[in-house]
Amino acid sequence: MDITVNGETQTVADNSTVADLVRALDLEQKRIAVEFNRQILRRELYAEQMLAAGDEVEIVHFVGGG
Amino acid sequence: MIRTMRDEFQLAGQTFRSRLLVGTGKYRDFDETRRAIEASGAEIVTVAVRRVNVTDRSKENLLDYIDPKKYTILPNTAGCYTAEDAIRTCRLAREAGVGSLVKLEVIGDEKTLFPDVPATIAAAEVLVREGFQVLPYINDDPIAAKRLEELGCAAVMPLAAPIGSGLGIRNPYNIRIILEQAKIPVIVDAGVGAASDAAVAMELGCAAVLMNTAIAGAKDPILMAEAMRQAVEAGRKSFLAGRIPMKLYATASSPLAGVIG
Numbered sequence: 560m561d562i563t564v565n566g567e568t569q570t571v572a573d574n575s576t577v578a579d580l581v582r583a584l585d586l587e588q589k590r591i592a593v594e595f596n597r598q599i600l601r602r603e604l605y606a607e608q609m610l611a612a613g614d615e616v617e618i619v620h621f622v623g624g625g
Numbered sequence: 626m627i628r629t630m631r632d633e634f635q636l637a638g639q640t641f642r643s644r645l646l647v648g649t650g651k652y653r654d655f656d657e658t659r660r661a662i663e664a665s666g667a668e669i670v671t672v673a674v675r676r677v678n679v680t681d682r683s684k685e686n687l688l689d690y691i692d693p694k695k696y697t698i699l700p701n702t703a704g705c706y707t708a709e710d711a712i713r714t715c716r717l718a719r720e721a722g723v724g725s726l727v728k729l730e731v732i733g734d735e736k737t738l739f740p741d742v743p744a745t746i747a748a749a750e751v752l753v754r755e756g757f758q759v760l761p762y763i764n765d766d767p768i769a770a771k772r773l774e775e776l777g778c779a780a781v782m783p784l785a786a787p788i789g790s791g792l793g794i795r796n797p798y799n800i801r802i803i804l805e806q807a808k809i810p811v812i813v814d815a816g817v818g819a820a821s822d823a824a825v826a827m828e829l830g831c832a833a834v835l836m837n838t839a840i841a842g843a844k845d846p847i848l849m850a851e852a853m854r855q856a857v858e859a860g861r862k863s864f865l866a867g868r869i870p871m872k873l874y875a876t877a878s879s880p881l882a883g884v885i886g
Contacts, residue, residue, distance in 0.1 A: 565676040585682050590693070592674075592720035594713075599720050617676065619717050621687050623658060624673025624703050625648030625788070625815075625837025 560612040571610055578605035580616065591620045632861065634833055636669075636810055637726055637758035637779040639697065643668045644827065645857040646699065646812065648837025652846065655690040661840055662691065664850035669697045671728055671835065673704070674714050674721075698723040699760070702730050706741070708748035715752055727752065728782070728814075728835075730762040738788040742769045746776070753777040762814050765799040771806060780809050782835060785826065786816025789838040793822035797829055804830045820849075820856035827860025828868070 561568050564580070571580060577600060581587055593600045594617035595608055610616075634641040647667040652658040662670055670691055678684060691698070700718035702711040708731055715727045731748055733741030745761050746769070752759045758779040763769045770781040783803055786792035793816065794800060804811050810832035817823050817836045826834045834857055843849035 564679050567679060569679065584677070584679055586677065589677075589686060590688050590721050590723070591677060592717040594717065599716050601720070617717075618679070619674050619721070620677050621672040621698070621700065621718075621721065621723075622675045623649040623652060623655075623687055624701050625650045625671055625835075 560610075562610055562612065562614045562616060564616045565618060575610050576606055577608040577610065577616065580610065581605055581618070584618070586618065586620075589620060591618055593618050632865065634810070636832075637760075641668045641697075643854070643857075644833040644861055645823070645854055646671065646814075646833055646835035647840060647850070647853075648835070649687060649691060650837050651841035655685060655687060657846060658687070658841075659690040661846045661850040662696070664847045664854065665840065666854040667696075669699050669726075671699045671701050671837070674700050674702070674718050693723055697726065699726050699728050701728040702748075704732070705730065706732050708744040708751070711744075711748045712751050715757055716755075719757070724758075725756055726758045726760065726779070728760050728762060740764060740784075742766065745769070746772055749773055749778055750776050760812065765796045765803065767799060767802045767806060770803045770811070774807060774809050778809065780812050780832070781807060782812045782814035784815040785813050785822060788815040789842075790816050791818025791839060791842075792816055793818050794825050794829075797825065800826070800829050800831065817853075820852040823853050823856040824860035824863070827857055828864050830864050833857075 561570055596615050634644050643666045645667045646669040647665050648671045649658050702714045705711040711731045731741045731744040733739050740763050749759050749761050760780045760782055761773050762782045765783040773781050785794040812833045813826040813831050814835040817839045823834045840846050840850045
């Protein structure tokens with residue numbers, strides 16, 4: 560099924576969770592924050608949050624800035 | 626013997642020794658960023674919050690170079706043009722686990738990057754209520770500074786001049802008015818070009834100075850970082866020492882009595 564991650568379409572397996580997505584993107588060990596359908600999703604809920612077609616996920620991290 | 630002063634900088638309940646806050650943008654690479662920050666002596670470093678690149682994940686991470694255990698990370702809301710986007714960015718930053726200190730900037734115009742003051746105030750209100758320690762970037766506007774202090778910001782950060790302009794403090798008189806009325810730290814943020822600009826800010830009595838481009842954009846960023854560290858220290862000491870008044874005419878430094886002839 561297709562979901563949107565950071566504005567881009569991504570195909571994920573059925574019955575996958577946000578934790579699966581974060582793992583697939585190699586971000587488990589990184590300092591990131593996730594928004595799930597515009598709501599902040601706490602890290603401890605990544606494993607519970609199921610993904611459904613059309614879901615919008617934002618994953619941010621820190622970059623250089625002033 | 627050099628007198629060592631215990632002159633600590635209190636911000637949002639934390640104590641710092643350095644009064645120089647630095648950004649992490651515009652460096653050649655993360656290694657240069659790390660070296661410049663080290664040379665600056667800064668303890669608080671600003672970062673931006675951006676989408677992870679999901680297609681190219683090979684990139685290294687800034688925080689692999691800037692250890693959050695060693696530095697206080699100050700996420701900014703650069704690039705936000707609405708209060709809503711700025712609030713959203715702050716919430717994400719806090720969720721990423723670097724604390725609740727945020728540099729709030731709501732930009733009003735692409736060309737000048739001047740702040741949208743009403744939107745900044747609106748965002749600050751929400752963020753303070755949500756427990757953030759808010760450091761708002763504002764114009765050198767005493768009224769805006771007062772409002773933001775009243776609603777509970779941890780500091781106010783008037784600009785010296787437009788972001789990245791290097792023009793130095795364009796209106797020291799307004800900064801003085803802001804300083805006179807403020808009970809929270811006043812941090813000059815943006816517009817510094819040379820070390821002398823940083824010294825001027827500190828001599829005015831500002832609590833600290835925040836800069837990015839002045840260091841990152843210098844031909845030798847590491848050397849400039851060191852110059853800025855020394856300028857901030859010198860300016861601070863000059864302020865504490867109490868300068869002589871300015872006078873139009875000369876006053877001799879040598880005794881008038883005993884001149885030969």
